[in-house]
């Protein structure tokens with residue numbers, strides 16, 4: 120099963136290679152990985168998406184936690200959470216497809232960020248399933264290039280009465 | 281206080297940490313440090329190869345429980361140390377390895393003797409550092425000691441750029457190390473303890489399966505108390521030997537690939553396995569599905585990642601072994617409806633079964649009147665050292681025979697590379713152990729192959745007057761590999777015949793040590809007696825039965841009940 124794991128870690132040199140080295144060294148898979156500073160410049164947040172049975176995921180979270188620079192590990196898949204990914208897509212946009220492209224982008228609430236004679240570059244943000252849907256629809260029109268950020272995720276706030 | 285140099289600060293910091301002996305080898309990047317060390321009371325043991333330095337520090341640590349320290353120069357000095365570091369990592373041995381690094385402005389430029397040792401050792405250290413700010417120098421070394429010896433211990437490497445070490449700084453006052461992101465769990469959860477104890481009381485066929493964690497946490501007394509209080513038979517892993525007295529009537533000896541018949545059968549048939557400071561290594565479990573498959577499992581370990589990694593456990597207890605065992609002993613002391621004689625009575629049929637196994641298949645070998653059997657040599661070493669020697673080993677058959685036939689009654693007396701299985705470990709580790717206990721008998725039980733891997737350390741032993749004894753079980757083969765070839769490769773001895781080996785007696789002499797040889801059985805005792813009476817480094821070259829095997833043996837991947845017997 121797919122799991123999204125959110126990790127807080129000390130923002131120190133080499134810390135990312137400790138995390139990726141752990142995954143490669145122990146044969147865990149990484150589907151996507153995103154890392155950036157939090158409000159505290161000494162602390163980074165890392166979101167990693169991995170796949171595995173319960174034992175594997177348990178090992179991944181425990182092993183991550185064992186890294187000296189790791190402050191907190193949460194498998195947020197077990198909770199209510201929001202996930203987002205941003206994708207930049209360069210798509211064929213010749214005279215006869217331009218309107219169609221714009222319509223699709225509009226439906227998915229995307230934005231055109233670069234325009235040339237033969238293509239648009241568009242920006243779309245959403246959950247993994249939305250990104251997949253938009254790619255599936257645009258593919259027949261002709262995707263020339265695609266760049267994805269990988270998934271970031273956040274637990275939903277606890278419900279208050 | 282005025283400013284001091286970085287190297288003086290490092291030395292001062294080492295002194296604060298209680299370091300009296302370090303093992304190392306100099307070079308351009310650590311010249312300042314060696315200079316500062318020379319004016320201190322810390323003894324630097326100059327080894328002959330950096331691998332030897334790390335193994336010696338490791339041996340020193342295993343027998344004392346203290347953090348071992350090695351100092352290596354940059355580049356090749358550091359890379360030579362890597363096998364030693366990985367060896368310590370696999371066996372959770374607390375070390376601090378200080379490596380010199382090229383000056384900061386040169387880092388990343390492929391400078392002379394520059395190597396990214398932090399990158400290289402990331403997967404085989406508990407943690408490592410490249411110090412990049414002068415004010416971090418001392419705090420980093422303090423942190424390194426703290427990490428090395430707390431939680432599940434392990435080696436920590438600190439890489440020291442030469443320019444930092446040569447700069448001047450104000451020595452920071454020692455304050456407790458604070459690491460919010462590193463908080464090992466020492467104290468067991470009382471609910472888990474109670475659950476475990478109830479399970480133990482309900483068990484009819486319990487077994488204690490004890491690993492190196494018990495030795496690392498100095499919990500042998502607590503373990504022995506528990507085993508005796510509840511009348512539970514004990515089996516130990518290679519790393520756990522000595523955690524429980526090997527000659528105790530409750531001891532079943534070692535389990536696993538070359539474990540005793542009794543221990544392996546007991547684990548297969550038990551209804552409760554109490555794993556303490558052990559990690560269900562594949563050499564212990566054999567085929568996982570069949571390991572302790574009829575039993576509930578309690579697992580005590582300070583490292584949560586060890587729990588349920590290979591085998592799903594019923595009651596996990598994350599804690600220091602000593603604390604957990606103490607809590608369990610207390611629980612039983614307070615539990616009113618607990619009666620030892622009742623426990624003993626309840627386990628009676630279990631002990632009968634165990635005695636039957638031992639009677640049927642004791643640990644044994646076929647002796648000879650003339651040819652030297654390696655097991656006989658170990659038995660005689662045991663006899664003439666009264667079981668009180670510190671035994672280090674190389675790797676292979678020699679290691680397994682030592683584990684099987686030398687009965688360890690005390691912890692920290694068996695020093696062997698378990699997890700990594702590093703040939704060449706035994707001699708430098710023996711030197712480290714001898715440095716810690718100059719008056720003890722320290723014996724490296726060796727193979728003729730392994731001993732050649734770090735034979736140069738004989739010079740170190742001589743230089744520092746270490747009277748270590750080396751017992752080479754000389755079969756002119758890479759024996760353990762040959763045994764696998766005999767059993768599983770049709771006796772095709774590919775690259776395992778040591779056709780050319782040095783004359784070990786002459787070799788000893790060349791180093792200024794003493795060389796003795798036994799080629800017939802009746803020469804064994806005189807050689808051992810003479811060696812033990814000699815106040816010098818001694819090589820005993822025992823020409824043993826060439827194709828002797830280590831038995832019992834569980835073929836790799838088989839269930840541990842599928843043992844090949846003598």
Ligand SMILES: Cc1ncc(C[n+]2csc(CCOP(=O)(O)OP(=O)(O)O)c2C)c(N)n1
Pocket residue numbers: 674675676677678679701702703704726727728729730731753755757758759760761
């Ligand atoms: C550094 C290293 N290289 C290779 C091996 C693989 N290996 C395991 S046991 C063994 C044979 C050891 O031979 P020897 O030291 O003569 O001991 P014996 O088994 O004959 O007692 C070898 C080559 C190892 N464990 N370590």
